[in-house]
Amino acid sequence: MAHLPSRRRLALAVPVVLSLTASLGFLPAAASAAPATTSATQAADAGTLAYVVNTKVDHRTIESVKKAIAAADGTVVTTYDKIGVIVVHSANPSFGAQIRAVRGVQSAGATRTSPLSPAGTTDEGAAQPLSKAEAAKAAAASAAAGQSEPLEADQWDLRAIGADKAAAINPGSSKVTVAVIDTGVDDTHPDLAPNFSASQSANCVGGVADTTPGAWRPYNPTEDYHGTHVAGEIAAARNGIGVAGVAPGVKVAGIKVSDPTNGLFYPENVVCAFVFAADHGVEITNNSYYVDPWLYNCMDDPDQKAIVDAVNRAQLYAQRKGTLNLASAGNSADDLDSDAIVDDSSPDDATPVTRTIDPHECFDVPTQLPGVVTVSATGVKNDKSYYSSYGYGVIDVAAPGGDRLYQIPTDTPSANGRILSTMPGGGYGWLQGTSMASPHAAGVAALLKSKHPWATPAQLQALLKVQAVNPGCPESYDQDGNGTQDATCVGNKRVNGFYGWGIVNALRAVK
Numbered sequence: 001m002a003h004l005p006s007r008r009r010l011a012l013a014v015p016v017v018l019s020l021t022a023s024l025g026f027l028p029a030a031a032s033a034a035p036a037t038t039s040a041t042q043a044a045d046a047g048t049l050a051y052v053v054n055t056k057v058d059h060r061t062i063e064s065v066k067k068a069i070a071a072a073d074g075t076v077v078t079t080y081d082k083i084g085v086i087v088v089h090s091a092n093p094s095f096g097a098q099i100r101a102v103r104g105v106q107s108a109g110a111t112r113t114s115p116l117s118p119a120g121t122t123d124e125g126a127a128q129p130l131s132k133a134e135a136a137k138a139a140a141a142s143a144a145a146g147q148s149e150p151l152e153a154d155q156w157d158l159r160a161i162g163a164d165k166a167a168a169i170n171p172g173s174s175k176v177t178v179a180v181i182d183t184g185v186d187d188t189h190p191d192l193a194p195n196f197s198a199s200q201s202a203n204c205v206g207g208v209a210d211t212t213p214g215a216w217r218p219y220n221p222t223e224d225y226h227g228t229h230v231a232g233e234i235a236a237a238r239n240g241i242g243v244a245g246v247a248p249g250v251k252v253a254g255i256k257v258s259d260p261t262n263g264l265f266y267p268e269n270v271v272c273a274f275v276f277a278a279d280h281g282v283e284i285t286n287n288s289y290y291v292d293p294w295l296y297n298c299m300d301d302p303d304q305k306a307i308v309d310a311v312n313r314a315q316l317y318a319q320r321k322g323t324l325n326l327a328s329a330g331n332s333a334d335d336l337d338s339d340a341i342v343d344d345s346s347p348d349d350a351t352p353v354t355r356t357i358d359p360h361e362c363f364d365v366p367t368q369l370p371g372v373v374t375v376s377a378t379g380v381k382n383d384k385s386y387y388s389s390y391g392y393g394v395i396d397v398a399a400p401g402g403d404r405l406y407q408i409p410t411d412t413p414s415a416n417g418r419i420l421s422t423m424p425g426g427g428y429g430w431l432q433g434t435s436m437a438s439p440h441a442a443g444v445a446a447l448l449k450s451k452h453p454w455a456t457p458a459q460l461q462a463l464l465k466v467q468a469v470n471p472g473c474p475e476s477y478d479q480d481g482n483g484t485q486d487a488t489c490v491g492n493k494r495v496n497g498f499y500g501w502g503i504v505n506a507l508r509a510v511k
Helices: 059-071 095-100 132-145 156-160 163-169 226-235 267-279 302-320 434-451 457-467 506-510
Strands: 049-055 074-080 085-090 105-110 177-182 251-256 284-287 324-328 341-346 353-357 373-378 397-400 419-423 427-431
Touching: 049 059, 049 095, 049 267, 049 302, 059 074, 059 085, 059 095, 074 267, 085 095, 085 267, 085 302, 095 105, 095 302, 105 302, 156 163, 156 397, 163 434, 163 506, 177 226, 177 267, 177 434, 226 251, 226 419, 226 427, 226 434, 251 267, 267 284, 267 302, 284 434, 302 324, 324 434, 324 457, 373 434, 397 434, 434 457, 434 506, 457 506
Parallel strands: 177 251, 177 284, 284 324, 324 373, 373 397
Antiparallel strands: 049 085, 049 105, 074 085, 341 353, 419 427
C-alpha cells in the first residue's frame, strides 16, 4: 500500500510507487467522524456518476428498488442479488438523495467525485527494473549458494521468513489458489505461467466480470506492473528461472480492478472482484490497495458509508464462501488506533481536501473491514518499515515489505532493502511497501491452507497468527537518529501495534 505523502496503490518504488477496525455484521448507522465534507454528488461537475445502491437481500425488494432507480433517471449496470448491491450510473445530480429515500434501500452513494470519463492511460509511477549487472551478480551468488533460482540470492525476504527452507518441505498445493485483486497479472511471464489459473481470473473494471482470455492482463505493462509484482511474490514457480515465490506450488489468479483512465480502484470494481473470487473457488485473496476515491471512508457521509457497506457485503460474502482476505495496512505511517489522522489526499479523483478523521469511525477499505487480515511491513532487520501504518488491535500480522532507507541487507548482491519480483513482459524489478508485505502473508496463508485444506477463513487466520514470530515492541524507534521517536509501539511480545501477532513464518507454517 503506498502513500508518502500522497498514497496511491500500496507499494513504494523509487522514491514512491503506489498505494482500515470495524466489526461488522455491524457498521454503525452513523458515526461521529470527520468534519462534514462535500458529498460526491455535490462535488462532481455535471456528468454521469457511478453509484452503489445497497438493499435488503430479497428478490421483491431488489426489483422494487430497480424500478425506483429507473424513475430517478438511473441505469442499472449490474445487480449482485446475493448481497443486495446494485451498481448504477446516473447523471441526475439528486440521484443519491432520491434513492436513499426509497423503501428497502439501506445505503446508497456515489463511488467517485468526478464523472465517468472515456478510457485513457494510467500512471502509477516508476519501479526500478533489475539491471543486467545486478542479475549477473545475483546469478553468480545464487549458483555459489546452491539456490534453485538464478535471482534468489537477492531475495532476502524469502530467507527472512524461512520460505526458502519451507519450499523443500511443502511448496504448497496446486489445489489452493490466491487471487491477486490488483492492476492485472501478466500470466505470460515465465515465472508465473506454470502456476497461473485462467479459469479463476477476470477483469472486473466497471463492476462486471469479463473472463475473455487475457482480460486480466495489465492495460499498460509499462505502468500497470503492480499486480504482476505481487503475484510473483506469492507464487513465482521454482523452475530455474528468475525468482521464487513464498508458495511456489500454489495457483495464482489475477482479478483486474484498476480503472484504465486513472489507475484508481473504484468500489464497484472491488465488489465484483470479491464476489467473482468467492464464486470461482478462490481460497485466498490479496488486496494491496485501498478503495478509491477516499483514503478513509467516514460513516457520517452517505456516499462513503455506502462504499463501506457495499465492499463489506462483498468481502463478507467471500468469507462465507470459504475465502480468506488479506490486505495491506497502508504506507502513510498512520497509527490506525489513534484518535485523529490528517487525511489530505482525498478524494483522489478530484481536488483533495484536508480533513481530520477518527480511524475508529472512518475506515480504510478493505483492510479495516471485519475478518480481513491486516498486514504491516517489515525490513531485513525485522523492524517495522518506516512507511508502514500500524496500530494496536488493528494489525493482525507483519511480513517483509522492504525498507530502502534504514534496513539494508548485507548478504545480497544488490544491497538494497526492497523486494525483488516479477514484472510484465518477462522482467524483474524492485518495489517496497505494505503492498509487498501482504502477498508474503498471503503466500504463508496459502501454505497453511495446503496443509490444512478444511480450515475455514477464521481458522486459517488463527493459524496464521499462531505461526507468526513476534519480536515485541522495540526499545526505541528512532530510525533517523534525530532523538525523536518516529512511531510508538503499544502492546507486548504476544501482540502489539507494530507486528500484530508477529511476523509470518513460512517454515513454521509447513512444519
